[in-house]
Amino acid sequence: MGLAVLLVFSSLFALGHGALAIGPGPAIAIVADKFGIALPWWFGKEQQAVLLAIRAPRLVLGLLVGGALAICGAAMQGLFRNPLADPALIGISSGAALAAVAIIVLQHSLFSVLSLWLGHYLLPLAAIAGGFAASWLVYRLADGGDRLDISSLLLAGIAINALAGSATGLLIYLADDDQLRTLTFWSMGSLNGAGWDSVALGAPFLLLSLVSLPLLADALNALLLGEAEAGHLGFPVERIKTAIVALVALGVGTSVALTGVIGFVGLVVPHLLRLMVGPDHRWLLPGSALLGALLLICADYLARTLAAPAEIPIGIVTGILGSPFFVWLLFRQKIMGY
Amino acid sequence: MLTANNITVRIGAKTLLDGVSLALHPGEVLAVIGPNGAGKSTLLRAMSGELTPFSGTIVMNGRPLPEWQPRQTARMRGVLPQNSALAFRFKVLEVVLMGRSPYRKTHTRDRNETIARQALQLTDTGHLAERIYTTLSGGERQRVQLARVLAQIWEPYGELQCYLLLDEPTSALDLAHQHAVLAIARRFADSQSAGVLAILHDLNLAALYADRIAVLHQGRLMSVGTPNRVLISELIQQIFDYPVTIGRHPLYPDCPLLIPHIPRAGGPESWIA
Numbered sequence: 001m002g003l004a005v006l007l008v009f010s011s012l013f014a015l016g017h018g019a020l021a022i023g024p025g026p027a028i029a030i031v032a033d034k035f036g037i038a039l040p041w042w043f044g045k046e047q048q049a050v051l052l053a054i055r056a057p058r059l060v061l062g063l064l065v066g067g068a069l070a071i072c073g074a075a076m077q078g079l080f081r082n083p084l085a086d087p088a089l090i091g092i093s094s095g096a097a098l099a100a101v102a103i104i105v106l107q108h109s110l111f112s113v114l115s116l117w118l119g120h121y122l123l124p125l126a127a128i129a130g131g132f133a134a135s136w137l138v139y140r141l142a143d144g145g146d147r148l149d150i151s152s153l154l155l156a157g158i159a160i161n162a163l164a165g166s167a168t169g170l171l172i173y174l175a176d177d178d179q180l181r182t183l184t185f186w187s188m189g190s191l192n193g194a195g196w197d198s199v200a201l202g203a204p205f206l207l208l209s210l211v212s213l214p215l216l217a218d219a220l221n222a223l224l225l226g227e228a229e230a231g232h233l234g235f236p237v238e239r240i241k242t243a244i245v246a247l248v249a250l251g252v253g254t255s256v257a258l259t260g261v262i263g264f265v266g267l268v269v270p271h272l273l274r275l276m277v278g279p280d281h282r283w284l285l286p287g288s289a290l291l292g293a294l295l296l297i298c299a300d301y302l303a304r305t306l307a308a309p310a311e312i313p314i315g316i317v318t319g320i321l322g323s324p325f326f327v328w329l330l331f332r333q334k335i336m337g338y
Numbered sequence: 339m340l341t342a343n344n345i346t347v348r349i350g351a352k353t354l355l356d357g358v359s360l361a362l363h364p365g366e367v368l369a370v371i372g373p374n375g376a377g378k379s380t381l382l383r384a385m386s387g388e389l390t391p392f393s394g395t396i397v398m399n400g401r402p403l404p405e406w407q408p409r410q411t412a413r414m415r416g417v418l419p420q421n422s423a424l425a426f427r428f429k430v431l432e433v434v435l436m437g438r439s440p441y442r443k444t445h446t447r448d449r450n451e452t453i454a455r456q457a458l459q460l461t462d463t464g465h466l467a468e469r470i471y472t473t474l475s476g477g478e479r480q481r482v483q484l485a486r487v488l489a490q491i492w493e494p495y496g497e498l499q500c501y502l503l504l505d506e507p508t509s510a511l512d513l514a515h516q517h518a519v520l521a522i523a524r525r526f527a528d529s530q531s532a533g534v535l536a537i538l539h540d541l542n543l544a545a546l547y548a549d550r551i552a553v554l555h556q557g558r559l560m561s562v563g564t565p566n567r568v569l570i571s572e573l574i575q576q577i578f579d580y581p582v583t584i585g586r587h588p589l590y591p592d593c594p595l596l597i598p599h600i601p602r603a604g605g606p607e608s609w610i611a
Contacts, residue, residue: 232415
């Protein structure tokens with residue numbers, strides 16, 4: 001509850017602040033005006049334009065992506081019974097980024113037919129497919145017959161990440177200057193340039209994973225006991241595992257497609273939540289979505305104001321904030337369990 | 339009845355179970371004994387449906403196991419694993435409530451919680467309900483897991499018989515709790531007329547609590563029957579490759595008592611009598 005309230009306030013704050021000052025009051029007034037309600041705050045045409053065309057879609061995308069990254073992180077950690085299983089560590093992000101980069105660089109040579117067919121949908125669809133393929137590969141590599149081995153999972157993740165990384169590097173080597181600028185965006189992540197079109201593109205996928213994953217909360221709790229135990233409790237374990245991997249690939253793949261690789265949200269947020277509400281996925285999953293959304297718009301606020309009018313890629317902000325936390329987790333986990 | 343009909347389990351070229359047939363009757367405690375690697379856990383995993391046999395069938399309450407819905411199966415049989423992977427900081431009560439997850443839609447929250455607390459009481463872990471599971475000792479965890487499994491099949495599922503499959507339920511327990519756990523299993527079999535199958539290493543525990551004992555050796559069922567029929571020194575010495583004497587329990591003359599010898603160099607002739 002507190003999280004939801006905090007989220008609303010931060011959203012208003014993020015709408016109201018930036019290179020062009022608007023203020024929370026006028027921000028509410030502009031949004032209300034859009035729906036035909038007049039509020040006693042004055043705002044200018046320029047402010048209205050900035051808010052509706054730039055800041056609002058950016059905010060919505062930030063909320064969706066932040067929520068999706070965090071909830072996917074929580075689901076991954078549950079699936080692998082390991083709080084260090086970030087979607088990035090098991091290859092989803094790098095697979096998605098590789099696919100996206102491949103589309104950007106090779107769009108006009110190799111994928112011209114596809115690009116004609118699918119238009120704007122090609123890039124996010126490719127990113128989703130890339131994320132899916134990479135995570136499936138990692139999963140298969142780590143699957144030792146009847147049980148999934150966590151350490152070989154992480155090793156397989158490292159291997160696939162390295163492979164995707166060098167393939168991405170090769171594509172960057174082949175890219176021209178224009179493409180290079182676009183590519184930089186993928187490697188560091190940014191909400192810059194988000195418009196309503198990208199929100200419309202990503203929202204169905206992101207919402208699907210945001211809404212569906214909490215439905216699997218009971219199953220994820222049971223999976224923490226072990227896969228066999230979850231099966232004994234009557235959960236169709238194999239189908240649930242597939243569903244989770246698919247929804248996570250969908251959420252993370254779409255996020256990477258729209259905003260590039262934004263690290264650590266999926267790792268750090270569920271952990272903070274576990275400290276607050278415990279490991280029960282019925283609270284953890286929706287809570288992670290809220291806190292992830294909150295943290296991402298705060299990080300985006302920092303990204304666009306710290307060096308204004310220039311922008312720091314948001315992946316750098318989350319990385320700087322996330323890495324020390326990750327180290328702290330490693331130490332804490334040794335002593336207390338998750 | 340829960341029956342294994344001529345089941346063979348193979349992993350790669352290795353045969354873990356070779357044509358084993360065994361029936362678990364309602365109301366009985368059936369102990370499965372045998373040396374390490376005899377296939378005891380494999381048998382339990384096959385009978386629980388966790389593992390599909392290479393050949394042969396498992397039949398539960400008149401239907402082959404795969405023909406039951408997973409959720410129906412969950413209401414008929416609980417499985418206590420040898421050890422549990424749970425490493426997240428759940429409260430003990432939450433862990434036991436996971437055993438009630440097949441009933442989340444059919445029972446009220448209060449009812450499920452009442453049953454979970456009763457199961458905790460039964461396994462002498464009621465005082466741990468609010469503790470964090472990961473901070474418990476190995477023995478406490480094992481009892482909490484037993485409570486979870488008992489909560490899962492706490493009430494009869496219509497007219498259908500329930501089954502409890504326990505993989506070394508006493509391995510982490512002290513003397514008093516070993517007996518407490520088997521007494522619970524015994525009472526569960528008597529009062530609910532549930533079938534209880536328990537893998538045990540302590541043959542005297544098996545003799546005291548089991549109606550029948552099944553002996554596995556190298557994937558084959560060597561013998562099955564009452565403790566008096568199965569616990570005979572020739573069979574036990576041959577199976578475990580260790581000399582024993584079978585006596586009588588001084589308090590319960592019907593009950594065999596296994597007395598192991600001390601190994602000495604120089605072969606069986608020099609064993610101390």
